[in-house]
Amino acid sequence: MLLHQLTSNKRYMFWTLQAVGWSGWAFTFYLGVLFWGKVPSENYHWYLPLISLIGMGFTLILRALYRAMWEMPIVRRVVAIFIGSYLAGLAWMACRGAIFYRVFPEQRKPYEQHGMEWYSYFDGAISAFWVMLVWSALYFGIKYYLQSQEEKERWLKAMSMAHQAQLKMLRYQLNPHFLFNTLNAISTLILDQNNDLANTMVTRLSRFLRYSLDNDPMQKVTVAQEMDALRLYLDIEKVRFEERLQLHFDVDDNAETALMPSLLLQPLVENSIKYAIANAINGGTIAINAKVFGGDLLLSVADDGPGLDLRNGRLPKGGGVGLTNCRERLKELYGQDQNFRLSTTEPHGLTINIRIPLERETKAA
Known part of the structure; x- marks a missing residue:
């Protein structure tokens, strides 16, 4: 003192x-x-x-x-x-x-x-x-x-x-296309007099936007909280795409309490919807995984869309703002102690693998 x-x-x-x-x-x-x-x-x-x-x-x-x-x-x-x-x-x-x-x-x-x-x-x-x-x-x-x-x-x-x-700046760069498409879908539901579903979409959109704005990008949330927010976002998109959008979540129990940046995966999933689901006649599947390996938290987002022309697991020029923002945000938060890698989903599609240090939520005494 x-x-x-x-x-x-x-x-x-x-x-x-x-x-x-x-x-x-x-x-x-x-x-x-x-x-x-x-x-x-x-x-x-x-x-x-x-x-x-x-x-x-x-x-x-x-x-x-x-x-x-x-x-x-x-x-x-x-x-x-x-x-x-x-x-x-x-x-x-x-x-x-x-x-x-x-x-x-x-x-x-x-x-x-x-x-x-x-x-x-x-x-x-x-x-x-x-x-x-x-x-x-x-x-x-x-x-x-x-x-x-x-x-x-x-x-x-x-x-x-x-x-x-x-x-x-990186955290709040929500794709305006998502808001435009969601509001357009709500407008269509209202015109079709499907007011109950339109009200449900408005409620989900409100909850998702509140979550995205209330969470400080400097703070981290648990994987379980992040997956809940991601499901909230995907529930909105499911109304738009219905059966064309198939989802698979695979989160290990010991990964649920691990900490990660809030809304880190949302732009990646949004990127998959834009390029893999929206452009496919029969839609497609998005798989989100989280697991713990050693002292790291491993996250992945995979789709079965057309994929990208990858060169050594790196994003080609003009390959998507969401992917670039996610990579830059990880660099800002973890420096060199992280990894962001792209690979091809067999037989086709894009898989994004993220490795960050394992952190646990500390409970107040």
């Missing part, structure tokens, strides 16, 4: 790093004093925290300067970093010297005796400059890193939104 708050809140991160950084400097400086000699007096325990706070104050001035020149050319920023760090180091060292020699006057005598007060101040100013320069480098480094992470997050978010938009 603390790490998340640190990385997500820039203000919290800045002040935390400031506190940790300057506390670390004070502790390291104190260890250096212990290593090279004795601590001047008991007042040293408040002297170091005081000059650390003063140094932190100068870094806040540097922060305001760097914010103001953030959009400047890189050369100006580099020059500003060195000049700002040097001036901040001089000012910080002046404050340190004034406080130090007032609190520890005995430390000043050796330098006064040899006329080297200026050397002591110059030597301390150089070290203070390096402290400020390191702080500036860390400030720019962390800020550039956070900025790059934000840009990466925005890019990932944009890619995710584009990914979802692509899926929805």
Whole structure:
């Protein structure tokens, strides 16, 4: 929780790093004093925290300067970093010297005796400059890193939104011919005064469209739910084709609870009806299968129509929008961990085989 708050809140991160950084400097400086000699007096325990706070104050001035020149050319920023760090180091060292020699006057005598007060101040100013320069480098480094992470997050978010938009576009490309043919069939039934069947078709069409629009293409449904929706769609088409359309469902029991993209098979079945059933005088048969093999869910749609001119199991150019959309949708969802292959149904027809990773619906505890 603390790490998340640190990385997500820039203000919290800045002040935390400031506190940790300057506390670390004070502790390291104190260890250096212990290593090279004795601590001047008991007042040293408040002297170091005081000059650390003063140094932190100068870094806040540097922060305001760097914010103001953030959009400047890189050369100006580099020059500003060195000049700002040097001036901040001089000012910080002046404050340190004034406080130090007032609190520890005995430390000043050796330098006064040899006329080297200026050397002591110059030597301390150089070290203070390096402290400020390191702080500036860390400030720019962390800020550039956070900025790059934000840009990466925005890019990932944009890619995710584009990914979802692509899926929805592919998912919602229902063939307008299906709606036109269904409404035309309903109109014919009404003209024939077959109102009961017309009402049944309207009800089924309404339920199917509601299902297709209510289901998020980013979410998956069970095979059993998908087959129910497919039967709903095919019940509508059965009214149109009657006995010319023969259907066979073969779904294994262990495949019913497997997850798959919603309405993945509908455009494939629609493609079979369009090319294999509608153009045949005696109609034809469509077989839908689902089974589990190893760690995969295997789906297939087969018809006994004229088939397609296949080349190595791939769709020839102009071979159908529904097939292309289905293939693209699988690529968007599963990447390379899927397979979409076309083959010839013996003695004639088209078989579409789909392999996707096996997923099960997780039940809430």
